Amino acid sequence: MSDASRLVQSNQEQAVAAWISHLNQIRLDTLLVALGKQDLNLKDALGTLDAALKRIDLEVIATNRGGVKGMHGFIAEVAETGISNARSQITGADAAYQWVNDNGPVDLLRNGVEVQQKFVAAGGRFGLGAVAQHLEKYPDFLKNGAKYQIPADHFETIKTLHAMSPEDAGLLVRGSGDGYSFKDWQRVQTFFKQDNVSIDSIEPSKLSYDQAQRGAYNQTFQTEEQSLKATDQDLRAEAVRDSHANLREGAKATLGAAAIEGGTAFVLAVIEKRQQGTALKDFTRDDWVDIASETGLGFAKGGVRGLTIYSLTNLTKTSAAVASSVVTAGFAIAEQANRLRQGEITEVEFIENAELVCLDSAVSALSSLIGQTLIPVPVLGAVIGNTVGTIMYKAVKDSLAAHEAALIERYLREQQALAGRLAHEYQDLIQQLDESMSDYLDILDQAFAPDIAVALLGSVELALELGVAPDDVLDTKMKTFAYFLD
Incomplete structure (x- = not known):
């Protein structure tokens, strides 16, 4: 080549x-951009939630708007707006809800869709009575695609009773908890037949009925804040996984x-x-x-x-x-x-x-x-x-x-010659070491021989081999007695 x-x-x-x-x-740049955007999303979502909470305090609680019986309805409207917008913002979407706040036929606007909210528990009709009254006053309300919004728990009950057959309804018995009665089923069925309202015209709120009460909304917002932070962490973890x-x-x-x-x-x-x-x-x-x-x-x-x-x-x-x-x-x-x-x-x-x-x-x-x-x-x-x-x-x-190039070649030859000479010297040293070790092992065997006389002579030879001065070696009885008795 x-x-x-x-x-x-x-x-x-x-x-x-x-x-x-x-x-x-x-991938790394995409991750950094995603995490940067998520910082802004979390900031916007928490800011929207905090603004809604302050608005409830200042415009509803402080002014006693709606009185004892109607205050929770206004709390629900502001909370629905703030929580819904915050949930959209945490994912990077735009805020969709707007609080109309004019005591008219529309409470909320969601991307141009009119929404009337009914947080009503009186009458045992799960808010459907309030819906019927509003329709009677504004009969054209649903013609342009508007929606009625009721508490999430009420909506689940209505959806279940609306889909229930007469045979299953006949078996209903009022329980000690939140069970349904046959009368509840009749009320729901009658509403959708008489008022000619589709179940699709009614939607659930982000809140249940209890969450919008005066004594509960602060806890509702605290819970929502923790939920937003958990969602934020999930989105960040997803962004990290996507960057792998x-x-x-x-x-x-x-x-x-x-x-x-x-x-x-x-x-x-x-x-x-x-x-x-x-x-x-x-x-x-x-x-x-x-x-x-x-x-x-x-x-x-x-x-x-x-x-x-x-x-x-x-x-x-x-x-x-x-x-x-x-x-x-x-x-x-x-x-x-x-x-x-x-x-x-x-x-x-x-x-x-x-x-x-x-x-x-x-x-x-x-x-x-x-x-x-x-x-x-x-x-x-x-x-x-x-x-x-x-x-x-x-x-x-x-x-x-x-x-x-010649210098390099000569250096290589010199290194090869040196390697050969060192190898020869290495073999000589190994041979000398083998011979010395053989002599040492022989002396060591004598020093630890079972025969005491042989062992004593072997010990003397071992001491001399290891470099002990001859005068210090106990090789006579006189030296031995002097060492131990003097």
Whole structure:
């Protein structure tokens, strides 16, 4: 392969790495943007909730609006507006509710839809009596798609009784809790028949009847605040999960790298055939087989490269440029290992070649990193950096003079001679050590022999062998008695 072809291939490899790095950066940037937006969403939602609570305190409670019997209705209107808007804002949506506050036929507006709220428990009709009265006063209220809104618990009861068959209703018995009676069922059925109102014209509030009472709304807002914060945490966790590496993006990186490297291999194979003097129209079947083989190999290597780079950059702290160089060096060393197995090169040549390809890969990685830093344009900076760095490295490597090459060769010969001499000296030392150890073990056996006389003589020899002064060795009865009795 020519130097130009190697440069093209190296640029293609680093371009793939830069592209995968860009994919990773996009996910990270998307996460940071999402978390920043969620900060604003939480701030807006809590601000809306706090403003609604203050409005209830100032415009309803402080003015005793609605009196004892009607105050909870106004509390429900303001609370519905604030809580609904806050729940929309926590997800990044716009506030949809507006409190009309004019004592007219419409209490709330939701994206242009008129809503009349009925928080009424009197009469045992779950607010349907109040709905009937409002319809009697404003018979055209529902014609434009308006809605009646009742407490969430009342709505669930009405929906159940509305769908209940007469046979099931006949079995109803008033229980001790919140069970339904046959009379309740009759009231619901009569309402929807006489007043010609569809169940679809009635919707549940965000609140139950008890949550809108004067003594309960503060707790309702506190509970809602905790719910908003929990939703915020869930949305942040979801954003983090979405930012993780995933199988779909990994497959995209793998197939993209395979296509790029396969295409590059195809072009380089065709160019190589043309440089050999064969016109494109004269390519034989064998030529195209060779080109297809190179292309298939490039496609396979590209797939491995893409998957490996994607995995290393996301599962470890490895940069894309370094990951690509690791893959390139791995392929090159594998090629050298195959040549070694085929007997084409020696073990020394294998090691030298492996060192060179690793050095080339390191230069390519460093050049790409520098280029991407100086030119922060995805892919372009890495390619330019790799091109400049590789050319400079090649120029320096080829500029070694014959004298410098001879010095390196002489140094290698001297090192080999030194290694041989040291190996010989090492063997001599090992032999001496073996002989000394053999003598020492013999003396040690005598020192610990079962025969006391042999053991005493062995102890004397052991002491002398270990360097004890002869005068200090207890080798006579007189020395022994003097040592223990004097």
